[in-house]
Amino acid sequence: MIPSTDNSLNADTAAAIAKKLSALPVSPGVYQFKNRNGKIIYVGKAKNLRSRVRSYFRNPNRLFGKTKVLVGHIADVEVIITSSEVEALILENNLIKDLKPRYNVNLKDDKTYPYLVITNEPFPRIFLTRQVRHDGSTYFGPYTEARQLRSVIDLLGSVFQIRGCRLKLDNEQIRAKKFKVCLDYHIHKCKGPCEGLQSEAAYNRMIAEVVNLLKGKTSKLVRSLTEQMHREAEALRFEQAAELKLQIDGLKKYAERQKVVSTDTLDRDVFAIVSHDEDACGVVFKIREGKLLGSQRMYFANAGGEPPEELLLKFLEKYYMETPDLVPTEIFTREAVPEDERKALESLLSTKDKGSGAGKSVRFVTPRKGEKARLLDMCSENARHHLEEYLIQKQKRGEMARENPALEALRKTLRLENPPFRIECFDNSHLQGTDYASSMVCFVDGKPRKSDYRKFRLTTFDGSDDYAAMKEAVTRRYGGSLSGELPLPDLVVVDGGKGQVNTAKKSLDALGLDIPVIGLAKRLEEIFLPGKKDPYNLPKTSPALKLLQHIRDEAHRFAISYHRNLRRQRTLETSLTEIPGIGEKTAMKLLRRFGSVEQVAEASEKELAELTGKKNAAAIRKHFLSHPERSGGPDNRETAERIVTIP
Known part of the structure; x- marks a missing residue:
């Protein structure tokens, strides 16, 4: 029997599930529960798929809380068989991260925690990062506090002479003498591998010592360095022995700061x-x-x-x-x-x-x-x-939203469960289908958070297509690398009407995200909801409408600004920068001085030489004399004037 708390799951659905349960394998694998819309709402793993999945449907009286609600919404079951429990565990983890099912326990990605990375290159660098890349580098962390990690990096710098530059070193370039030592070498913070003053083998031995320290093998490292110091002293290399002594002293001080919590030495x-x-x-x-x-x-x-x-x-x-x-x-x-x-x-x-x-x-x-x-x-x-x-901060966020009348008004108007503390808004900008750009602005507690603004150069379609533009921007924000970089919003706003809203909603559904979406149309300031034919009107004095207008106008400003930058780059590339010897900086100087491409074309060679030099001035004059049609006109002049006034 299939228990159900959802009346929409009829006898046919229950019979179909029962048939699938009877055919389940006894192998290890991953199971996925879907609702009546075909959306995956739960992902789990099992050593024995048949036993585990059937346990959800055996006795409805033994189900409690979230599990009871989950079972009431199951309309279909799918399984993926794996060869081992380990494969099932890895697959389950990846599916939960990708699909974000509603009823799975989810890790809160409120922030991206920092890691310490040792790069995978001939002379590895060590620095703080918030992005783990699968490039063969070694990562330690994550660290809860960036301050804690920076103190570790400072300690490493005081004990070991690790290069701090960003040069891409390899033995071929070092032999070719392409680099010179910097200040770090002279103040004894680096041994100058860039000039071949330290071999790759010696540098890698030092990195191995750093790895041991980061793994907590302090005593082992101290013993190793002490033995090495004695060998150097016996060989009368007292300067090298003194350097090792300084390293040992630094490591002992570091070890003294660590809290001893166990009398044995197990990890x-x-x-x-x-x-x-x-x-x-x-x-x-x-x-x-x-x-x-x-x-x-x-x-x-x-x-x-x-x-x-x-x-x-x-x-x-x-x-x-x-x-x-x-x-x-x-x-x-x-x-x-x-x-x-x-x-x-x-x-x-x-x-x-x-x-x-x-x-x-x-x-x-x-x-x-x-x-x-x-x-x-x-x-x-x-x-x-x-x-x-965490609960205090969560309560504060809720209180802040309740104290903000605009957010509370939005909650009531849109019938949201909680006030939309974090709102993200999208807008597109283009000129007759060229230089398509999209912006995403973020407001937290009704105020702009500019550090979370993002802009997108749209490239997946040709011509003028606002729906395709909205789909690409929303998909890149919530389905790409940004999905882990920024927290999810409580409300998504799009600048547009019914078509843009439905496009944004479909894009979110395709990513498995259940986020409220609304659209704000400019002409009558109407609010559109997904799947609704008629718009919703708010009073002109409503604080909710004023907040939405502010967010929409900010997204429009940000999109227009980025679009103008793209046009500026393209205009420069297709007018002045095609002249041999004239780059973007020189082109901007010319436009600021003369005001337009037409005025540049009409300037004398003497006037041009004062700004660009005789050789470039002659090239400019030759270009416009041989291509008079490229000197511009009203359209180009207008474009150039707008370019010059860009802040």
Whole structure:
């Protein structure tokens, strides 16, 4: 029998699901639940697909909260068979990130956390980044606080002589003497690999020491450097020995600052997760050689009704799937991890750990008393503290929205569950189908947040097509790299009417996103809703309408500004910059001085020479004498005048 809380799921649908359940395989894999519209609303993994999927439909009285609501909306089931539980775990993680199903527990991407990266190049660089690229580089993190990461980078700079330049070094260019040492070499912060003063092998040995330090292997590194210092001293290379002594002293000071939380020297990760209603916070302590290197926290949404062990499992999977860090020897958890999931995680971790060799054994431990249990208590207390802070900030955001009459009016008008604290608006700009550009502006609490503005140069279609333009802009914002860079809005506004609104809604639906969308048409200031034939009119004095007008006008201004820049570049490239020797900067000088391309063409060679030199002046005169039709006219003059006045 198929339980249902949705009356629209008829007997035919229930019979179709029952038929699919009877044919499910006993293999490991991933299952997907769909609603009556064919949209995927939940993704899960299983060691035995038949047993796991059937468990949702056996006894409706044993279902609670979110799971009961989920089952009531299931209209179809699809499965993907995998060869192992590890493959199922990886596939589930990727599908959840791509599809963002409504009923899955989701990691809150409120910000992009920083990483420390060691680049994959002959003489690696070390710096802070917020983007993990699959280019062979080594990443450490993520770090919760950028300040914490910068202090680590400062420490590395004080202990090791790592190059800070951005030169693309390789042995061929070094042999060709293409580079010169900079100030860092003279103040002993770099050993000058750019001039061949430090070999690649020696530089890579130093990078290996940096990796050991970042992995928490401080004592091992100190022993290695001490042995090396003694060898240098015995060989009477006292200057090199003194440099090593300074490194050792710096490492010892760093080790003294680390908090000792365990009497043994095992590497451990300690996990704790605390939930409240729909929100949860997980914290992991990274303990290396008995010292606490740091902690990381993650926030989860849509966690209501999930048992603690399920939330913990999601936290473990998220952390180890997305954190390119050294795998520990032991993992401490408050709740015991189910055996099947534990084996899948152990298999994943044993293959992932490159630093300790394949096949490393990872133990899951659930301490009940003593020093190890106190570690879990401390981790849980941190998770509780961070969740309380998060809930306070969340409440503040809601109060701020309620205090803003325009946002509250928008909530009531559009019948939203909460005031639209974050609003993003799109507008397109072009000139007869050329130089198509789109803008996205962001307002938070009714005020512009310019750091989150984005602009798009549209290239996927030809001619004048506002619908295609809207589709490309919305898809690139919410389906491309920006989807992880910026948080999702509470409301999307488009500058346009029914067609633009429906196009934006279809683009969001195709990405699996359920975000309210409205359009604001300029002529009568009417509000259009997706799928609605007639627009909605707000009173001219409504604070909600005034806010929407402000957002729409800002998007229009931003789009026009970017469009003009594109036209300026194209105009310069097709008029003055086609003259040999005249680049964009010189072309701009000419336009500012003479006002238009026509006036440049009519200027004397002497006047041109004062600005560009005799050779370029002769080239300009020759160009316009041989191409009089390119000297412009009313249209070109108007364009040039507008170009000159661009701020």
